[in-house]
Amino acid sequence: MPRIYRSRVDTADFVLAGPDAPDDGGTEFHVVRPGPDGRDDYHGARVVLSDFRNGPYEDPDYVFPADDTYIVIDGEIVMEIEGLEPQTLTAGDIASFEKGTKAKYSIRDFVRWVCVR
Structure with a gap:
């Protein structure tokens, strides 16, 4: 049977992404569609x-x-893939990455994006 995965984004529905995220900001996420096994955490959905408001932040590994596939709604994220020029993604940009790709990413201040897998 066909299904429509619909979600109304309300910050009250967001959950902190990790145990170190502060209550006054940080990374929050809202799962629109759970994974095939029902996982509704960031990596399984x-x-x-995703709404990151606690920059600057960098993940080198x-x-x-x-x-x-990332669709940037607001803010900026810099993606560095080995062997390629760094790419600055801003509002309206769409970028797709293959499973297992190693990257360094940097968030100067904030970024809001949709991740589709």
Whole structure:
């Protein structure tokens, strides 16, 4: 049976992404569509809205857990993939990354994006 995965984004529905995220900001996420096994955490979900407001932040050793496509809604994120020029993604940009891709990413101040896997 066909399904429509619909979500109304309300900050009251957001959950802190990790135990170190402060209550007054930090990374929050809203799962729009859980993963095939019902996982609704950031790495297990299929569609996630992520809101990072606690920059600056850098992750020099990020590995994409799945084939991910990012749609940047607001803010800026710099992605560095070995062997490629750094890419600054801003509002309206769409970028797709293959599972297992190693990256360094930097958030200067804030970024809000949708991740589709």
